[in-house]
Each structure stands twice: as structure tokens, then as C-alpha cells.
Amino acid sequence: MDSFHSYYPLPSRLSVSDLCDAIRRGSIKAEDYMASTLDRIRRVEEKVHAFITIVEESTLLERAREIDRRVRDGKGFLGALAGIPIAVKDLICTKGLRTTCGSRILEGYIPTYNATVIERLEEQGAIILGKTNMDEFAMGSSTEFSYFGPTRNPWDLSRVPGGSSGGSAAAVAALEAPMALGSDTGGSIRCPASFCSVVGLKPTYGLVSRFGLIAYANSLEQIGPMTRTVEDCALLFSHMVGRDPLDSTSVEPPKTVFFSKKDDAMDLVGLKVGIPKEFFGEGIQESVAKTVRKALEKLESLGAQCEETTIPSIQYALPAYYIIAMSEASSNLARYDGLRYGLRVPDRGYGWNTIFAENRRLGFGPEVKRRIILGTYALSAGYFDKYYLKAQKIRTILRMEFQRAFKRFDVLAGPSMPILPFKIGEKVGNPLEMYMCDVDTVPANLTGLPALSLPCGFRNGLPVGIQFMAQAFQEGLIFRVAYALEKSLDLREEPRL
Amino acid sequence: MAMAKAKKKERMTRVMRRDEEKGKDGEPEVIIGLEVHVQLTNLKTKLFCSCSTDYRGAEPNTHVCPICMGEPGTLPVVNEGAIEDAIMVALALGSSISRRTLFSRKNYFYPDMPKNFQISQYDKAGGVPFATGGSVSIGGGKKVRIRRIQIEEDPGRLVYEGTIDSSPYILVDYNRAGLPLIEIVTEPDMESPKEARMFLQNLRSILEHLGVFDESLQGAMRCDANISIKGGKRVEIKNISSFKDVERALSFEITRQKGLLSRGLRVGMETRHWDDLRRITVSLRVKEEEQDYRYFPEPDLVPITISEGLIAKVKACMPILPSERKRLFIDKYGIPPQTAEVLVGSKALADFFEECIKLKADPLPLANWLTGDLKALLNEMEIEIWESKVTPAHMAELVSLVKDGILSGKMAKEVLKEVVATGRMPRKIVEEKGLRAIASMESLKEIVERVFSENPEAVKDALRQEKAVHFLIGQVMKATKGSADPLMANEAVRRRLQEIASSVSA
Amino acid sequence: MPKERKLSRREFPDSKKEGDSRIGKEEVKHLAWLARMKLSNKEIDAFSQQLSQILQYFRKIDEVDTEGIEPTYHVLDLTNVFRKDEPRTFPAEEVLRNVPEKKGRYVKAPRMG
Structure with a gap:
């Protein structure tokens, strides 16, 4: 009756690294795995709505078969991710494959080029499954602000998956894809990772090329991996990094960003973990705090020393973040005028000012409009110093405070999100309340530091995530800590769909 | 010390000269400032992408890529050649180069702007322009001061059906979008259209001598002019695309504004467009307030630091500049300063002069022929020397025919006309027409x-x-x-x- | 002493005194115009109220003493990232394929105004 289970004994639950080995050895065919993935999508996608676009089945299967041919013939390059399907957030440009950014304004737009990260992953044999749902232009924390309708949390379909990379998180959680790409401007990877119980990393600024990432707030955002395990996260990440001549703000990764489970002991003896008390401050749900504290206890049982600390300016991070993000966004989104691509209303004799304003009225949703207007305001003559410049100065203060903390601690930890996944529709009417959800995630974006959200438990059947931060380029360390905790927590729940 | 003194003296004479030109109450009648946009035509690629800059004569929208079309997700990367060019220009104009500079976004909507912001440089909102200060002499001991020099990208080209204000739609060609430009902003130091033309002409010659700019390329130097007439507000004229037009546009504007003022009407702040076909200015928008460009530092580009070492390196390979060349012409060939000034006012003309010298032409009469009769003839035809049929061989021969007494001055003028018209050699013309001067x-x-x-x-x-x-x-x-x-x-x-x-x- | 305020900025009839960060409807309209977005009256009403509330919250940063602090425009200490001046061609047809309205090879835009 259930073809998925009868033919393929849950291959989609395999970790990416195990799957890679299996495909290379020929013990699992890439085509079979792809077929099972498609089957899973067929059965759950209607409930979850993780995707905006799914690549045609025949194309996907043909790509998988090509991998199998290479395995069989022993000819041709077999990349490290050969045959692994990947779900890609729909703001990463994919040549020839519609990219919407969750917006109507890009109606009809088909990218003419691949994002650098897509080039890299395809070179390693990864197969793009489709493009995942998101808050329009990554502006949101719930994936409700998508022109294509909301994504639902696989753990509770009445709740949001978090955002803005909600589609990617939901796809991975719902076993529709073994791995996914998200982007994180103020928590857009870690928030849905936490809400959907998957692993998500916001890399150190500059490690992953932004070329091909449709900009929301350039100085804050990075593309990052979203997977079911820490090991998978590290594996996928290792194939995303690298200096890109097309991105002036990209850098060559030092060795410290990589992780291999082989050379890392399970214990964390001597590891100093700082717990900024601000992460447990006003607005945190007690159930979340409890779950995270329990995970921290677990960490201590592995030999880590946890100690409370303070980073006072975290309380200013949220407004500073929103001011910077909205300001940059107001400029980034100016290009959507309907001339060169995207939605274009008929002229009907009107001048370009009117037509631009009309295209943008129809093309943008309410949250995008709010942020463009506020960003325009914050950059205006007379307000620049008070908002944008001031926010950038607070960023400096925050960096200094984090630097000070990292003199004492190896990593910092706290909840990824202050709250459990909320009901769909609960916060859409109150923008400010929605913004408050990002209170724990934005410091990493303002400082450029790496941060990872790891599933650390459930409350009332809803996922809770713990966040680890470290110094720039210390992803390797974060992976090691998260890997140890993951193994020791041993969460085995799966969403019932 | 001595330099400072000389500078002070120079300033004094400038101030005194000004006073003479001012009206009764000491205010100049007309004040003009220019914003000159110069394409760095020696560069092979655009400022922020690798598209070729060789777009002239090409079909529309053939020299474009996702980056210069402003496709979502694309990022700019700076062409290093633009930085070297800008250093040269700043050195040549005596400007002081910022040791640390960055790019800013200038935000405004316009159909020629692929991103609806221009990556430029700015002196406020966290920005630092590439260079500040410096000057260009415009003859008669007068100098026009430079306010700032900045690097920026060119917008696309707009094509109208008919005129700008009546065209039923606009056609956009992005081949030009993203071309590397240097913007040179002057202080409002010019007091007549002629001074504005002289400024542009001398600036052009400097850029030509630096090799960063080729004057033979259509539309490679464009400018916006700000003009205030006593009793009126500042009016900006956009879309002036040659140094001849700058004189025309400004003269038109002075006449127009004086007409308004004489009828008791007011001249308010506004932006006007120079229509080079109709040779008039048309109103684009009335300014109620300063445009709010919402500048902020470009987050996709990193700051640029310019070391003393780099400046020294560029300085070491600086080509000869018009001012040095003028001195050379005076000292070596005995050319009177004013004639030498005219010669170096165009690199093409100065080069032409030197080519003739190589052909053993007598420098002094040659200089007079070039800056006198030949220049007048070319002006009449509205062509530049490189567009004409005249070569250094022609002129060298003509000068020697006169020197040898074979042609009288009057006859030589006639022969020159013939040369310009037909491109035939002077001696040929003399022989065919049986011309011969009775010289003894x-x-x-x-x-x-x-x-x-x-x-x-x-x-x-x-x-x-x-x-x-x-x-x-x-x-x-x-x-x-x-x-x-x-x-x-x-x-x-x-x-x-x-x-x-x-x-x-x- | 009152803080300096740019004189060139238009005064909005329904906007208020220094220190108040409410955004009146007229100002919402003006900002929407700067950003070339037409808004419905309903949107203007809602935004004026929502944005004022958000701005009020943003003003929390006023508490921070930033005297003598340099802004962080870039978290990376990178400088001088350049590209060689070497041309590469891109198939322009592909770019043009996305253009909604064309005339020949030109991109067609609405008239001036």
C-alpha cells in the first residue's frame, strides 16, 4: 500500500554523508533515492507547502541517472555530494529555473546565471530539487509573508515553520529533502531551524559568496546550510565556502571552519561556555528557557564549564539590526521597477514615475512596503545620523563586547528563539511583535560571527533550538560542540505527517 | 615659503581680476559651476563588471550582462584600472587624494538606472570622495577650482522618439550603463559661457594628455551646469554633451533668464534639459527642495586605501601635461605664450604641431598657421583636426612653400582651403594651377x-x-x-x- | 538647545515636534513617493500607525552613548578588492529574454513624467 516504505526502507532518513557513501559504492542508486524523495514530496508537500517551484520529475531522475552511470562506468568526476538532492531557498539564483524571492514583483523572471554557491554544489554533484518558500524578500520570521502562501510547520501544521527560510527548514524536517540552503540576515536560518527541529548555520560573514543571493541587507546576510544532523551541516558547508572573485566581501576559509568527526573526541572537557543572561531576558517563554537550560546541563556533563555572563548591548541589537536592514533593503529593492525583468503593468499612457509606483504597489506585499518606507525614512537627509549611522556605531560597540566575551569563553550559548513556534496568523497583524522574535539571532548578523541552531528538545511536541556562537571563522569549534551535544541528546522524534 | 608666497600672490590677482568683472555692488553678473562626467575611455571593461566598453556603433543592449543590467543577486567588483586613472587625474589637477576612500550609493529613480541607485562617491553620510581640491587654468591667469573628483558608473542611454517631452515612450540602451566615469565637480568660479568652454577645453586637453580619455569618441565627456544670474535662483542644466554645447546652452540660459528678469518674472530653482537638436533648454522639474539622494556607503564593496607608494608609482609614469608642453613649445621653438596656449589646448593639435616639426617645418610660422587659418577653417566646418583631411605633411609643405617664396601669404591661404577641401598636397595644387609668387x-x-x-x-x-x-x-x-x-x-x-x-x- | 534639523526637509503638517517619532499620513505618502510605491488610503492609515510604533521602539538606541565610536559599515577588515581590466562577453540575448517590453533590441520604458 505504501510504495515509499515497501520499496525503499526510509532512505530519506539517512544522513547525507551515509547517503553519499552509499551512492558512490552503488549500494543505493541515486535514481532510486531521487524517486523516493519525489514520492515523499508527493505525499506531504500538500500539507507542508515547503516549495514554490519543484524541478520537473523527468529532469531530476535523468540527473540522478547520470550520477549512477558515472558510478557504474567509473568514468567522469563524481563530486562529494553526487546524487544528493538539495532544496534551495527561492532567493538564490538558479540559471533557467524561476526564482521568485517569494514575491510577485519577480513574476516571469528567470535568472540568466547561477549563484556561485549553486555552481559549487552542482560541481560536487548535488541535484537541485526545487526552490523553497520564504517570506517575501526574506523579510519575516514566519514564512507567512510569501506571495505564494504560508508554509506550515511539519510538527504542527497549524503553526508557522519560522522564517524567512521556512520552506527550506520545513522541507528538511518533513523529509522532503536531505539538505537545503537558507539565508540568514537576522536569523532567517536559525529561526526556522529552531522551529522545525533541524540544524542550521549562519556562517561567518564572508565565508560563503553572496553572488546570486538576492539582497535584502548586504552587510548582514550569508547563505547557510540546513540539514538534519550536525555532520551533514558541516559537510554541506565545507562545499559552500571559498573566496569568490565575483563577491568583493568574500574571503578564503581558514582551516578552523571545517569539521571532521574523526579527530574530535566526544567529550568537551575544558570547553568554556558563556551564557549571556540577556538571551534569557525579557520575553522568553519559560518552557523554552527550561529546555535550553537542560541542554546546557547536558553540555556540562560532557565536561564543558558553563558560566553566566553579560553582553549588555544585546538589548540594542534588535533596533540597530532593523534600522540597518531596512535601510539597505530600501536601496536594494529599488531595482524592481518592471523595466528589465519582473512584473510590468501596461503603460496606458502614463509616465514612468506612475508606472514604477504601480508596478511596485502590485508587486510588493505589506511587510516589504513597510520596511522600504522605514528604510527610506532612516536614510533621509536629517535622519541619517540619528538612525543609520547611530545603528552602525552600536554595531561597533556590540562587536567590542563580543570580543571581550570571547577572551573568556570559547563559545556562547543560549536559546535560538525566545518562543515556541506560534500559530499561523497569530502575529501577522503586529509587525513589531514579529520583529521581537529575532532578539536572540540578530547579534550574530550585526557582528558577522558564526552561529548555529541545534535542536535541543521538545515542549508540548514543539521543537526548541539552542544557539551556539563563536569567534569569526570558528565554525569548526561550533560543529564540534554541537555534534557532541547532538549525540548526547539523541533526539529521535519525527514529525507525523 | 616661496611657493606659498607665489600662491598667495596668484590668489590676490585672481581676486582683483574678479572685482573688475563684478557689477556695481561687487556681485558677479553670472556664476557658473560645472559637474563634468568623463568616460575613462582607456579602460576595456565597465566599472563593476567585465562587459566590454567598446559599445559605440554596436546594436543596443549587446554589451550587457546580469551585473550591469541590475539583475537580482548580482554584485559589483571594482575595475582596478579606474583607480589608477583617477589617481592620474587627481595628480594632474593638483587635487589631494584621499588615503582611504569608499563607494556610496546615490539613490534615485530614473529609467536609465539599472538598479535605481548609482554607485558613486560622496563627501557626506560616511562617504569620502576620491580627491578634493586642485584647479584648471583657463587663460589670463584665471583658475577654476576643483571641489572634488569621484569615480562613478555611467547610466544607460535614453532614446526618444522626437523630443524628450513629447516622446510617447522611452527606449533604453544599457550598453553604456556601468561605464567607468570620473566626475569632476568645480567650484562656481566661472563667470561667462566662454570661461566654461575654456575650462572644459583645457580639462579635456589634460585628460587627453593623460591618455585616460579619447576626445574623438562621441559623448565621452558630458556635463551638467549650474548657473545663477544676479537676481535669480540657481538653475541646473543637464545633458550637455560637448564643450561647444556648453557655451551654447549657457548663453541660451542667460538670455532666457535675463528675459524673465527684465519682465519682472522670477527665476526659481529648477532642473532643465539641454535639447541639442533644437538648441534650447526645457524644464525637467521644479525643485522645491534639495533632492534627497539618501547616500550611504555601498555595502557590497570594501574600502579602498591608496598608499604613498601607489601614488609615487603612478606619478613616475605620468605623461607630459599641457602646461609642461606649453613651456617646452615656448622654450624650444620660441612660440609666443598665447599661441603655445592655443596649441596645447588640444592634444591633437599639439601632437600635430610636433609631427610637422619632425618634417622640418619652421615652428613659428607653422604655429601661426595652425592656430590661425587652419583653426578658423576647421571651426567654420565644425570639425576637429582628426576629422579633417589635413595631415602634418600638408602643413609642413605649405609652410616651406611660403618660406621659399614660392607662395605668397595670400596664395597660401587659398591653397590651404583647397587642401582642407580635397586633401591634395600643396605642391600639387601649386603646379596644377600654375601659381607662383612674385616674391623678389x-x-x-x-x-x-x-x-x-x-x-x-x-x-x-x-x-x-x-x-x-x-x-x-x-x-x-x-x-x-x-x-x-x-x-x-x-x-x-x-x-x-x-x-x-x-x-x-x- | 534644540537639535539641528535640516532646513531643506519639508515640514509635514501632521508631523510634530522634535523627539516625537510618529510618522504622519502625509509623511508616509512622501516616503512612499520617494520609494516609488503607490499606497492605498487603507495602507497609508495602517502604516502611519504601525510605523510610528516601530520608530518609537527604534528610538531605544538613543539611550546608547556613541560619542567617539566609529561606525561598522563592514565587519570584515578587507580593503582594495579589485578586478583586472579584462573583458568577458555574456550572451546578451539571455538577459533580454527577461525584459517585459521591448522595441527591437531596446528596452521599452514608459514616457517621461
Whole structure:
């Protein structure tokens, strides 16, 4: 009756690294795995709505078969991710494959080029499954602000998956894809990772090329991996990094960003973990705090020393973040005028000012409009110093405070999100309340530091995530800590769909 | 110390000169400032992407890529050549180069802007322009001060059906979008359209000498002009695309504004568009307030630091500049300063001059021919020297024909016209037309004898009255078919008359 | 002493005194115009109220003493990232394929105004 289970004994639950080995050895065919993935999508996608676009089945299967041919013939390059399907957030440009950014304004737009990260992953044999749902232009924390309708949390379909990379998180959680790409401007990877119980990393600024990432707030955002395990996260990440001549703000990764489970002991003896008390401050749900504290206890049982600390300016991070993000966004989104691509209303004799304003009225949703207007305001003559410049100065203060903390601690930890996944529709009417959800995630974006959200438990059947931060380029360390905790927590729940 | 003193003196003379030009209450009648946009035509690629800059004559939208079309997700990367060019320009204008500079976004909507913001540089909102200060001399000891120099990208080109204000739609060609530009902003130091033209012409020559700019490329130098007339507000004129048009546009604007003011109407702040076909300015928008460009530092580009070492390196390979060349022409060839100034006012002309010298042309008469008759002829035809048929070989030959007495000045002018029109060599023209100057007094004497013997009455009259003298000179000139130098004919006739008079009285 | 305020900025009839960060409807309209977005009256009403509330919250940063602090425009200490001046061609047809309205090879835009 259930073809998925009868033919393929849950291959989609395999970790990416195990799957890679299996495909290379020929013990699992890439085509079979792809077929099972498609089957899973067929059965759950209607409930979850993780995707905006799914690549045609025949194309996907043909790509998988090509991998199998290479395995069989022993000819041709077999990349490290050969045959692994990947779900890609729909703001990463994919040549020839519609990219919407969750917006109507890009109606009809088909990218003419691949994002650098897509080039890299395809070179390693990864197969793009489709493009995942998101808050329009990554502006949101719930994936409700998508022109294509909301994504639902696989753990509770009445709740949001978090955002803005909600589609990617939901796809991975719902076993529709073994791995996914998200982007994180103020928590857009870690928030849905936490809400959907998957692993998500916001890399150190500059490690992953932004070329091909449709900009929301350039100085804050990075593309990052979203997977079911820490090991998978590290594996996928290792194939995303690298200096890109097309991105002036990209850098060559030092060795410290990589992780291999082989050379890392399970214990964390001597590891100093700082717990900024601000992460447990006003607005945190007690159930979340409890779950995270329990995970921290677990960490201590592995030999880590946890100690409370303070980073006072975290309380200013949220407004500073929103001011910077909205300001940059107001400029980034100016290009959507309907001339060169995207939605274009008929002229009907009107001048370009009117037509631009009309295209943008129809093309943008309410949250995008709010942020463009506020960003325009914050950059205006007379307000620049008070908002944008001031926010950038607070960023400096925050960096200094984090630097000070990292003199004492190896990593910092706290909840990824202050709250459990909320009901769909609960916060859409109150923008400010929605913004408050990002209170724990934005410091990493303002400082450029790496941060990872790891599933650390459930409350009332809803996922809770713990966040680890470290110094720039210390992803390797974060992976090691998260890997140890993951193994020791041993969460085995799966969403019932 | 000495330099500072000299500078102070120079400033003083400038101030004094100004005062003379000012109206009764000390205010200049007209104040002009320019924003000049110069394409760095020596660069092969655009400022932020690798598209070719060689777009002239190409089909529209063939030199484009996702980056210069502003496709979502694309990022700019700076062309290093633009930085080297900008350093050279700043050094040549005596500007001080910022040690640390960055790019800013200038936010405004316009159909020629692929991103609806321009990546430029700015001196506020966290921005630092590339260079500040410096000046360009415009002759007569006057200098126009430079406010700032910045690097920025060119917008696309808009094509209208008919005129800008009546075209039913706009056609956009993005081939030009993203081309590397240098913007040079002056202080409002010019007081007439002619000064504005001189400024542009001298600036152009400097850029040409640096090799960063090719004046033969259409539309490679464009400017916006700010003009205020006493009693009116500042008006900005956009879309001026040649240094000849700058004079036209400003003159038009002065006439227009003076007309308004004389009728008691007010001249408010506004932006106008120069329509180079109709040769008028048309109103684009009335400014109620300063445009709010919402500048902020470009987050996709990192700051640029310019070391002393790099500046020294660029300085070491700086080509000769017009000012040095002028000195050279004066010292080496004995050219009068004013003529030398005209020669170096265009690199093409100065190069042409030196090419002729290589062909052994006599420098002084050559310089006069180039800056006088030839320049006038080209101006009349509205062409530049490189567009004409005249080559250094032509001019060198013409000068030597005159020097050898084969052609009189008058005949040479005629020959030059022919050269310009047909491109044939002067000697060929002389031979074909059987032209030959009667250059020696000896050969003239014979003719004078003949004319005198043919006109005895006139000779008699000429001894008493001037009118008859002129008649005789005319007859001599007629007999030579105009090939004699009139001055010489004059002298020959008068000398002969004197001989007759003295023999009679004796 | 009152803080300096740019004189060139238009005064909005329904906006208020220094220190108040409410955004009146007229100002919402003006900002929407700067950003070339037409808004419905309903949106203007809602935004004026929502944005004022958000701005009020943003003003929390006023508490921070930033005297003598340099802004962080870039978290990376990178400088001088350049590209060689070497041309590469891109198939322009592909870019043009996305253009909604064309005339020949030109991108067609609405008239001036």
C-alpha cells in the first residue's frame, strides 16, 4: 500500500554523508533515492507547502541517472555530494529555473546565471530539487509573508515553520529533502531551524559568496546550510565556502571552519561556555528557557564549564539590526521597477514615475512596503545620523563586547528563539511583535560571527533550538560542540505527517 | 615659503581680476559651476563588471550582462584600472587624494538606472570622495577650482522618439550603463559661457594628455551646469554633451533668464534639459527642495586605501601635461605664450604641431598657421583636426612653400582651403594651377616699368595725388595676377615714383 | 538647545515636534513617493500607525552613548578588492529574454513624467 516504505526502507532518513557513501559504492542508486524523495514530496508537500517551484520529475531522475552511470562506468568526476538532492531557498539564483524571492514583483523572471554557491554544489554533484518558500524578500520570521502562501510547520501544521527560510527548514524536517540552503540576515536560518527541529548555520560573514543571493541587507546576510544532523551541516558547508572573485566581501576559509568527526573526541572537557543572561531576558517563554537550560546541563556533563555572563548591548541589537536592514533593503529593492525583468503593468499612457509606483504597489506585499518606507525614512537627509549611522556605531560597540566575551569563553550559548513556534496568523497583524522574535539571532548578523541552531528538545511536541556562537571563522569549534551535544541528546522524534 | 608666497600672490590677482568683472555692488553678473562626467575611455571593461566598453556603433543592449543590467543577486567588483586613472587625474589637477576612500550609493529613480541607485562617491553620510581640491587654468591667469573628483558608473542611454517631452515612450540602451566615469565637480568660479568652454577645453586637453580619455569618441565627456544670474535662483542644466554645447546652452540660459528678469518674472530653482537638436533648454522639474539622494556607503564593496607608494608609482609614469608642453613649445621653438596656449589646448593639435616639426617645418610660422587659418577653417566646418583631411605633411609643405617664396601669404591661404577641401598636397595644387609668387623686388621692377610706361597720365597724377598711386598699385597687382605680395607691390610702386620725382626736381 | 534639523526637509503638517517619532499620513505618502510605491488610503492609515510604533521602539538606541565610536559599515577588515581590466562577453540575448517590453533590441520604458 505504501510504495515509499515497501520499496525503499526510509532512505530519506539517512544522513547525507551515509547517503553519499552509499551512492558512490552503488549500494543505493541515486535514481532510486531521487524517486523516493519525489514520492515523499508527493505525499506531504500538500500539507507542508515547503516549495514554490519543484524541478520537473523527468529532469531530476535523468540527473540522478547520470550520477549512477558515472558510478557504474567509473568514468567522469563524481563530486562529494553526487546524487544528493538539495532544496534551495527561492532567493538564490538558479540559471533557467524561476526564482521568485517569494514575491510577485519577480513574476516571469528567470535568472540568466547561477549563484556561485549553486555552481559549487552542482560541481560536487548535488541535484537541485526545487526552490523553497520564504517570506517575501526574506523579510519575516514566519514564512507567512510569501506571495505564494504560508508554509506550515511539519510538527504542527497549524503553526508557522519560522522564517524567512521556512520552506527550506520545513522541507528538511518533513523529509522532503536531505539538505537545503537558507539565508540568514537576522536569523532567517536559525529561526526556522529552531522551529522545525533541524540544524542550521549562519556562517561567518564572508565565508560563503553572496553572488546570486538576492539582497535584502548586504552587510548582514550569508547563505547557510540546513540539514538534519550536525555532520551533514558541516559537510554541506565545507562545499559552500571559498573566496569568490565575483563577491568583493568574500574571503578564503581558514582551516578552523571545517569539521571532521574523526579527530574530535566526544567529550568537551575544558570547553568554556558563556551564557549571556540577556538571551534569557525579557520575553522568553519559560518552557523554552527550561529546555535550553537542560541542554546546557547536558553540555556540562560532557565536561564543558558553563558560566553566566553579560553582553549588555544585546538589548540594542534588535533596533540597530532593523534600522540597518531596512535601510539597505530600501536601496536594494529599488531595482524592481518592471523595466528589465519582473512584473510590468501596461503603460496606458502614463509616465514612468506612475508606472514604477504601480508596478511596485502590485508587486510588493505589506511587510516589504513597510520596511522600504522605514528604510527610506532612516536614510533621509536629517535622519541619517540619528538612525543609520547611530545603528552602525552600536554595531561597533556590540562587536567590542563580543570580543571581550570571547577572551573568556570559547563559545556562547543560549536559546535560538525566545518562543515556541506560534500559530499561523497569530502575529501577522503586529509587525513589531514579529520583529521581537529575532532578539536572540540578530547579534550574530550585526557582528558577522558564526552561529548555529541545534535542536535541543521538545515542549508540548514543539521543537526548541539552542544557539551556539563563536569567534569569526570558528565554525569548526561550533560543529564540534554541537555534534557532541547532538549525540548526547539523541533526539529521535519525527514529525507525523 | 616661496611657493606659498607665489600662491598667495596668484590668489590676490585672481581676486582683483574678479572685482573688475563684478557689477556695481561687487556681485558677479553670472556664476557658473560645472559637474563634468568623463568616460575613462582607456579602460576595456565597465566599472563593476567585465562587459566590454567598446559599445559605440554596436546594436543596443549587446554589451550587457546580469551585473550591469541590475539583475537580482548580482554584485559589483571594482575595475582596478579606474583607480589608477583617477589617481592620474587627481595628480594632474593638483587635487589631494584621499588615503582611504569608499563607494556610496546615490539613490534615485530614473529609467536609465539599472538598479535605481548609482554607485558613486560622496563627501557626506560616511562617504569620502576620491580627491578634493586642485584647479584648471583657463587663460589670463584665471583658475577654476576643483571641489572634488569621484569615480562613478555611467547610466544607460535614453532614446526618444522626437523630443524628450513629447516622446510617447522611452527606449533604453544599457550598453553604456556601468561605464567607468570620473566626475569632476568645480567650484562656481566661472563667470561667462566662454570661461566654461575654456575650462572644459583645457580639462579635456589634460585628460587627453593623460591618455585616460579619447576626445574623438562621441559623448565621452558630458556635463551638467549650474548657473545663477544676479537676481535669480540657481538653475541646473543637464545633458550637455560637448564643450561647444556648453557655451551654447549657457548663453541660451542667460538670455532666457535675463528675459524673465527684465519682465519682472522670477527665476526659481529648477532642473532643465539641454535639447541639442533644437538648441534650447526645457524644464525637467521644479525643485522645491534639495533632492534627497539618501547616500550611504555601498555595502557590497570594501574600502579602498591608496598608499604613498601607489601614488609615487603612478606619478613616475605620468605623461607630459599641457602646461609642461606649453613651456617646452615656448622654450624650444620660441612660440609666443598665447599661441603655445592655443596649441596645447588640444592634444591633437599639439601632437600635430610636433609631427610637422619632425618634417622640418619652421615652428613659428607653422604655429601661426595652425592656430590661425587652419583653426578658423576647421571651426567654420565644425570639425576637429582628426576629422579633417589635413595631415602634418600638408602643413609642413605649405609652410616651406611660403618660406621659399614660392607662395605668397595670400596664395597660401587659398591653397590651404583647397587642401582642407580635397586633401591634395600643396605642391600639387601649386603646379596644377600654375601659381607662383612674385616674391623678389627684381621681378616686380620689370612689371612696374611696364605698368608705368603703359599709363603715363596716371604716373603724372600719382606724383601729386594718392588716389592715382593706388591705381598704379592695383594695376601692378593685376599684372601679377595677384601673385605678388601687396605690400611689396606698394613699396615697388612708391620707390619708382620717388625715383621719378627726384630726377624731375634735379 | 534644540537639535539641528535640516532646513531643506519639508515640514509635514501632521508631523510634530522634535523627539516625537510618529510618522504622519502625509509623511508616509512622501516616503512612499520617494520609494516609488503607490499606497492605498487603507495602507497609508495602517502604516502611519504601525510605523510610528516601530520608530518609537527604534528610538531605544538613543539611550546608547556613541560619542567617539566609529561606525561598522563592514565587519570584515578587507580593503582594495579589485578586478583586472579584462573583458568577458555574456550572451546578451539571455538577459533580454527577461525584459517585459521591448522595441527591437531596446528596452521599452514608459514616457517621461
